Amino acid sequence: MSHPTTDDRKPMHTPVGLIAFAWTLVGVPLAYGLYNTAKAATALFGG
Amino acid sequence: MAVPSFLARERIVARPGFNRWLIPPAALAVHLCIGQAYATSVYKSALVEHFDASLTAIGIIFSIAIVMLGVSAALFGTWVDRNGPRAAMFTSAVxxxxxxxxxxLGIETGQLWLLYFGYGVLGGIGLGIGYISPVSTLIKWFPDRPGLATGMAIMGFGGGALIASPLSRQLMNYYDPTYDGTAGTVPNGEAVAALFFTLAAVYLVFMMFGAFIVRVPANDWRPDGFDPSSVKKKALVTTENVSANNAIKTPQFWLLWTVLFCNVTAGIGILEQAAPMIQDFFRNGETSTVAAATAAGFVGLLSLFNMAGRFVWSSTSDFIGRKPIYMVYLGVGMVLYVILATLGSTATWIFVLTAAIIISFYGGGFATVPAYLRDLFGTYQVGAIHGRLLTAWAAAGVAGPLIVNGVLDTQGTPGQLVAANYRPALFIMVGLLAVGFVANLLIRPVAAKWFEPQATSPATARANPERSAAR
Known part of the structure; x- marks a missing residue:
C-alpha cells in the first residue's frame, strides 16, 4: 500500500505541549542518570 | 507476518504540519529502556549468591542477551522496515x-534456566528489535541531519545504563533495607526479583509511549529548506536504494562490518577491564595508588564519554562526512592506544584522558554507522541492513574480552598486574584499529548494478519485499 503524500490530507499541527511533555518524559530520567554518574565520577578527581 | 491495524505503518503516516522533533523522544523512550542491558553488573553479585552459582554462570545471561540482540536484529530487520516503527517498538516492548x-519469576522460584530464557532470550529479542526500531524512521525524518538524529537515539542506549544503575540500587535498597549499595553488601534474591517486576512496569509505560507517538513521514515530505539534490554532491552519498538482501552481497557492507567490528572490539577492550585496569596501571607493589572508589569514578566517567561520544561525534559526521569521521575514530584511536600503552602509567590524567577519548570514539562508532549505511545504501531498507551489520557487535562482544582476558591470563595473576602486562593487549588493539582504518579507506560508492529500479518508490518496494531478493 502506498503512503499518502503530504498533499492528500488536512494539515494538523503537533501541539507544543505534547513535544514539551515528550522531551520532559525522557529528559528527566536522563538528567537523573547523568547527575548520579557525574557524582560517582567526582571520586576520580577528589582523590 | 501481518500486524494488527493499530500498529500498521499506514496508520502512522504523519499529516502535514507534524513536528519532527516529536520523533527523537519517541526513539529515546525505547533506547533509554533497553540500554538497561549495560547495567546488569549492579545485581550480578546478588544473583551469584541467590543461585549459589559462579560468576560465569550469571555472566552468561548478559552474553545470551547480546547474542540474541545481534541475531534478532539481523533476522527481523526486514520485518521492522516493512511494518514500521510502531509495530517494532510495540513488539520490542512486549x-x-x-x-x-x-x-x-526465575529468580523468585530459584530457576536459573528461566532467567536465561526470560532476560537472555526474550529480553535479547526485545533488545535487537528495539535497537533498530527507530533508526530508519529517524533517518527519513532528518534527511538533512541523519547523524544528529541517529546519534540522539543511540545516545539513549548509552544513557539507559546511566539511569538503570542508580535506579536499580535505590530500588533494591527499598526492597531490601539491609542493602545500602556500598561494597560488601548484597541485596537478597527477592529484592532483585522485585526490581525486575518494577522495571518491567516502568519500561512498559515508557516504551508504549514511544510506540504511540512515533510517526513516519509521507513519501514526498521534506524538511523546510532541504534540497535533496545537495545530498548528491557529496562523495559516497547515494540517492539510490539498495535492498538488504543485495547490500550483504556488496564489499561495502563487509568493509563496514570490519570497521564496526574493529572499533567495537578495541573499545570493549578498555570498557571490560576499566576498573581493574586503572588500578593496575598505578600499582606499586601489592597496593595501587588508585582506590577502588576512584576506579568506580573512572568507570562512571567512561560511561559519560561513551554516551556523549554517540551524540557529539555522530552529529559532527553530518558536517565532515562519515568516512572522515571513521578515519578519526580509527586513526586517532590508534595514536591514543599507543599513548595509553607507553605513557599511560606516567600520570593519571594522561591515562584518564586517553581512555575517555577512546571510549567516546567507541560510542561514536555505534551512533554514526546507521548514517554511513544510509549514505551507501539509501533509506529503503536501512533498518534491515543495520540489523545485519549489528552481528559485528555480537562478534566483537565475544572477541574483545577474549583478547584482553586471554593476554592478561598469560601475563600474571589479577591483583598483581602492572601497566606493562597490558601492553601486548593494547598493541593488539592498535593492530585491529589499523585493519579497520584500511577497511574504511577501501570503502567506495556502491556499484549501480545493486540499485533498486528508479521507478520503484520505497512504498511500492515495501509492498513487494521479495522483488529484489532474486537478483
Missing part, C-alpha cells in the same frame, strides 16, 4: 518486558 517478568 519481548523486553516479558523478559523481565519471566526472569523475575
Amino acid at each position: 519481548f523486553w518486558v516479558s523478559g523481565f517478568l519471566v526472569g523475575g
Whole structure:
C-alpha cells in the first residue's frame, strides 16, 4: 500500500505541549542518570 | 507476518504540519529502556549468591542477551522496515518486558534456566528489535541531519545504563533495607526479583509511549529548506536504494562490518577491564595508588564519554562526512592506544584522558554507522541492513574480552598486574584499529548494478519485499 503524500490530507499541527511533555518524559530520567554518574565520577578527581 | 491495524505503518503516516522533533523522544523512550542491558553488573553479585552459582554462570545471561540482540536484529530487520516503527517498538516492548517478568519469576522460584530464557532470550529479542526500531524512521525524518538524529537515539542506549544503575540500587535498597549499595553488601534474591517486576512496569509505560507517538513521514515530505539534490554532491552519498538482501552481497557492507567490528572490539577492550585496569596501571607493589572508589569514578566517567561520544561525534559526521569521521575514530584511536600503552602509567590524567577519548570514539562508532549505511545504501531498507551489520557487535562482544582476558591470563595473576602486562593487549588493539582504518579507506560508492529500479518508490518496494531478493 502506498503512503499518502503530504498533499492528500488536512494539515494538523503537533501541539507544543505534547513535544514539551515528550522531551520532559525522557529528559528527566536522563538528567537523573547523568547527575548520579557525574557524582560517582567526582571520586576520580577528589582523590 | 501481518500486524494488527493499530500498529500498521499506514496508520502512522504523519499529516502535514507534524513536528519532527516529536520523533527523537519517541526513539529515546525505547533506547533509554533497553540500554538497561549495560547495567546488569549492579545485581550480578546478588544473583551469584541467590543461585549459589559462579560468576560465569550469571555472566552468561548478559552474553545470551547480546547474542540474541545481534541475531534478532539481523533476522527481523526486514520485518521492522516493512511494518514500521510502531509495530517494532510495540513488539520490542512486549519481548523486553516479558523478559523481565519471566526472569523475575526465575529468580523468585530459584530457576536459573528461566532467567536465561526470560532476560537472555526474550529480553535479547526485545533488545535487537528495539535497537533498530527507530533508526530508519529517524533517518527519513532528518534527511538533512541523519547523524544528529541517529546519534540522539543511540545516545539513549548509552544513557539507559546511566539511569538503570542508580535506579536499580535505590530500588533494591527499598526492597531490601539491609542493602545500602556500598561494597560488601548484597541485596537478597527477592529484592532483585522485585526490581525486575518494577522495571518491567516502568519500561512498559515508557516504551508504549514511544510506540504511540512515533510517526513516519509521507513519501514526498521534506524538511523546510532541504534540497535533496545537495545530498548528491557529496562523495559516497547515494540517492539510490539498495535492498538488504543485495547490500550483504556488496564489499561495502563487509568493509563496514570490519570497521564496526574493529572499533567495537578495541573499545570493549578498555570498557571490560576499566576498573581493574586503572588500578593496575598505578600499582606499586601489592597496593595501587588508585582506590577502588576512584576506579568506580573512572568507570562512571567512561560511561559519560561513551554516551556523549554517540551524540557529539555522530552529529559532527553530518558536517565532515562519515568516512572522515571513521578515519578519526580509527586513526586517532590508534595514536591514543599507543599513548595509553607507553605513557599511560606516567600520570593519571594522561591515562584518564586517553581512555575517555577512546571510549567516546567507541560510542561514536555505534551512533554514526546507521548514517554511513544510509549514505551507501539509501533509506529503503536501512533498518534491515543495520540489523545485519549489528552481528559485528555480537562478534566483537565475544572477541574483545577474549583478547584482553586471554593476554592478561598469560601475563600474571589479577591483583598483581602492572601497566606493562597490558601492553601486548593494547598493541593488539592498535593492530585491529589499523585493519579497520584500511577497511574504511577501501570503502567506495556502491556499484549501480545493486540499485533498486528508479521507478520503484520505497512504498511500492515495501509492498513487494521479495522483488529484489532474486537478483
